[in-house]
Amino acid sequence: MFQLRALLERRTKIFLVAASLLVLCFVSFSNVYKANRLLTHLQPESQFMDARWPDLTPIVVKDFKFIMVTIPKVGCTQWNRLARVMMGEPHDLGHLETHNPNLNGLSYLSDYSTSKAESMLMDDTWTKAIFVRNPIDRILSAFLDKSIYNADYFDKVCCEPYLEEGDVNEYNFCRNYQHSFHYFLLRTEDCYNVHWDLQERAVELEWWSRINFVGHIDNAKNDSEKLLKILTSRKDGETAWDKYGSTGWGVNHTSPFNEMETVPHRTDAHEKLREFYTACTEAFVKEKWREDFLSRHFHFDEIMLFDPPANLEQCDFTLDNFKRIAETEGFQAKMRSQRNATGLQ
Numbered sequence: 001m002f003q004l005r006a007l008l009e010r011r012t013k014i015f016l017v018a019a020s021l022l023v024l025c026f027v028s029f030s031n032v033y034k035a036n037r038l039l040t041h042l043q044p045e046s047q048f049m050d051a052r053w054p055d056l057t058p059i060v061v062k063d064f065k066f067i068m069v070t071i072p073k074v075g076c077t078q079w080n081r082l083a084r085v086m087m088g089e090p091h092d093l094g095h096l097e098t099h100n101p102n103l104n105g106l107s108y109l110s111d112y113s114t115s116k117a118e119s120m121l122m123d124d125t126w127t128k129a130i131f132v133r134n135p136i137d138r139i140l141s142a143f144l145d146k147s148i149y150n151a152d153y154f155d156k157v158c159c160e161p162y163l164e165e166g167d168v169n170e171y172n173f174c175r176n177y178q179h180s181f182h183y184f185l186l187r188t189e190d191c192y193n194v195h196w197d198l199q200e201r202a203v204e205l206e207w208w209s210r211i212n213f214v215g216h217i218d219n220a221k222n223d224s225e226k227l228l229k230i231l232t233s234r235k236d237g238e239t240a241w242d243k244y245g246s247t248g249w250g251v252n253h254t255s256p257f258n259e260m261e262t263v264p265h266r267t268d269a270h271e272k273l274r275e276f277y278t279a280c281t282e283a284f285v286k287e288k289w290r291e292d293f294l295s296r297h298f299h300f301d302e303i304m305l306f307d308p309p310a311n312l313e314q315c316d317f318t319l320d321n322f323k324r325i326a327e328t329e330g331f332q333a334k335m336r337s338q339r340n341a342t343g344l345q
Helices: 002-040 076-086 114-122 135-149 151-164 168-177 181-187 205-210 217-230 240-245 269-276 279-288 319-325 329-341
Strands: 059-061 066-069 127-132 213-216
Touching: 059 076, 066 076, 076 240, 114 205, 127 217, 135 151, 135 181, 135 217, 135 269, 135 279, 151 168, 168 181, 181 279, 181 319, 213 217, 217 240, 269 329
Parallel strands: 066 127, 127 213
Antiparallel strands: 059 066
16 A cells, blocks of 8 residues: 555655756747747848849948937938938038938948848847838928929839829819829729838837837937937947937038928928818828827827817818719819918919
8 A cells, every 4th residue: 555655655755857858948948949039030021122122121320339310201311311421421412312322322221131120120239210200290291292393202112103004083173183182092902002101010010029210200319319329339439419410410410410491301390280281181181190199119109180070070171072072163163272371383
């Protein structure tokens, strides 16, 4: 009897030890798996590594251990120019050339091997920065820039596809109403473009944890100064602010970087909000760009231009309804008012 009990106790101990070893092995394997997954999840097809889209792959300034994720309509032209200066190039390129990777002389993350790019992203001694902008401002800025001041851009991206499909009527309608903010918003539903894409998607989900500086365009001067004071040259120990940010910008090259009065290519969208928005268009933007408004990676102060409609359905925010109201005198008067606000006749 006692021998049987002793045998059972020994077997129980052996079982418990074996079970403990199995748990430890599983935990170790799990940790190794997670570590390996973390170290290998930057793939060549990642948008950060896609050289075809320089608007989606970050800029790299190696001397300052600086990676900048730029977002169209969030001061990206200025950051391209600053990066050029930090790399020893002049900042006198034209707007289009500044964004052309074949001409701007910039270094992009996609220029590096996947393993090297991943190493830089994971290295806490590198500063990985991004600037964001309230969608209420940003989407109006995209409209003013790409559909008003540079109307050929919207025509090419959103109207010409109708011609390719043989739909001349829709093409003509698109050309006739591309100066309408209402129509522009409706077309963002089926006409994708990085200038009005979600800012939340500028960084793939698994990489947001590596972004260690988030600036806001409505505080561009102060946030830019704060960021540039963090960046230190490995060559001479000077900060990017002292070397390149504190002066040398603006018409007379005596202003600090990103002082808004000196920023070219600006649309003054914030000053025009009430001229272009209605309660329904404001509600539409807040719904369509909801991911940006609810992001846990950045925050925007609320802009409330109008009392919101009870629900978006009552706005009948559809292309069919737009075509019904587009020819009314009230709508035409609104379009004339908006054209006058932009300086168009």
